[in-house]
Amino acid sequence: MELHGALAGLPVLSDSNVLVGSSTYDDAGVYRLSADMALVQTVDFFTPIVDDPGAFGRIAMANALSDVYAMGGRPINALNILCYPIGELGMETLHDILHGAAEKLKEAGVVLLGGHSVQDKELKFGAAITGLVHPDRIWTNAGAKPGDVLILTKRIGTGVLCNALKAGKLAKDLEREVIDSMSTLNAAAAKACEGATIHACTDVTGFGLAGHAGQMAEASGVTIRIRPSALPLFPGAEGYMAEHRTRGNRTNRAYLAGRCQEDPAVPQTLHDLCFDPQTSGGLLLVVLAAEADALLSRLRSGPCPAAARIGEVVARAGAIVLELVP
Ligand code: CO
Ligand code: CO
Ligand code: CO
Numbered sequence: 001m002e003l004h005g006a007l008a009g010l011p012v013l014s015d016s017n018v019l020v021g022s023s024t025y026d027d028a029g030v031y032r033l034s035a036d037m038a039l040v041q042t043v044d045f046f047t048p049i050v051d052d053p054g055a056f057g058r059i060a061m062a063n064a065l066s067d068v069y070a071m072g073g074r075p076i077n078a079l080n081i082l083c084y085p086i087g088e089l090g091m092e093t094l095h096d097i098l099h100g101a102a103e104k105l106k107e108a109g110v111v112l113l114g115g116h117s118v119q120d121k122e123l124k125f126g127a128a129i130t131g132l133v134h135p136d137r138i139w140t141n142a143g144a145k146p147g148d149v150l151i152l153t154k155r156i157g158t159g160v161l162c163n164a165l166k167a168g169k170l171a172k173d174l175e176r177e178v179i180d181s182m183s184t185l186n187a188a189a190a191k192a193c194e195g196a197t198i199h200a201c202t203d204v205t206g207f208g209l210a211g212h213a214g215q216m217a218e219a220s221g222v223t224i225r226i227r228p229s230a231l232p233l234f235p236g237a238e239g240y241m242a243e244h245r246t247r248g249n250r251t252n253r254a255y256l257a258g259r260c261q262e263d264p265a266v267p268q269t270l271h272d273l274c275f276d277p278q279t280s281g282g283l284l285l286v287v288l289a290a291e292a293d294a295l296l297s298r299l300r301s302g303p304c305p306a307a308a309r310i311g312e313v314v315a316r317a318g319a320i321v322l323e324l325v326p
Helices: 053-069 086-108 158-166 172-183 187-191 208-220 237-244 247-255 268-274 289-301
Strands: 018-020 029-034 037-046 074-084 111-119 124-133 149-152 198-203 222-226 260-262 283-287 308-315 322-324
Touching: 037 053, 037 074, 053 074, 053 086, 053 124, 053 172, 053 187, 053 198, 074 086, 086 111, 086 124, 149 289, 158 172, 158 237, 158 247, 198 208, 208 222, 208 247, 208 268, 208 283, 208 322, 237 268, 283 289, 289 308
Parallel strands: 074 111, 222 322, 260 322
Antiparallel strands: 018 029, 029 037, 037 124, 074 124, 149 283, 149 308, 198 283, 222 308
């Protein structure tokens, strides 16, 4: 949700240890503890996007952890957040959700400290995650420079495909592929960046690729140029777009109104997929151009076979922060 109006004019305390706050649309806040250590803190929870409770738990936790990886951090502990209709869904379903989440924490090497639950009519689940990062090695949204190359590590299309799934229209093999992708930690992708010069990074979630790229461009004072034809898409994503486009697609487009230039030579469906809201999407990495090929081949031959070079950073041209070009 865009909260600008509600956040304006609040009393604020300033603290020189806040290294990343809310002004740069970053994935997480970063707070310096000492010259060589800072806390990375984030919270994320949402309503189910798949029916299988175990899969929902895995996806929700992979999504929550991702914001720490997207800051270049290492997650260390978690607190669960749960809103649950116990009378309606029962203990077994809850166990399966928490089990799925715990599997992901174990895989990430992250300990669960506890959590909080309330009775609610609608199920919501997620977590607050704390991580650590060296203050000199934070991947903020604000560091992208003209000439840098954009690499995306996961496929695009989870919004439209989960919508098709809800309508009972998604092919089984595609359902498995989408759930696998959303359950995959961004840990290995972040690890593959070790030694590379990452100027900025974010993970692609609710605002869609376009929205998150736009926020990054805004924070960095640059323009981001994306080639939609270069996007790694889930097979069939374009085909599902006509009937299963999400409501978020429209709001994400409105969010960038007047700041995004869509070239008419790009097929409309490809434009639309740039605004598709993602859940537990990939890392959008902004890397020094000279290192892009090496990083891309490391990602593709390793943890992220779908990783692709999708565009570059250019100097800001007026109000336009995002260009979608052929
Ligand atoms: Co994020
Ligand atoms: Co988030
Ligand atoms: Co970041």
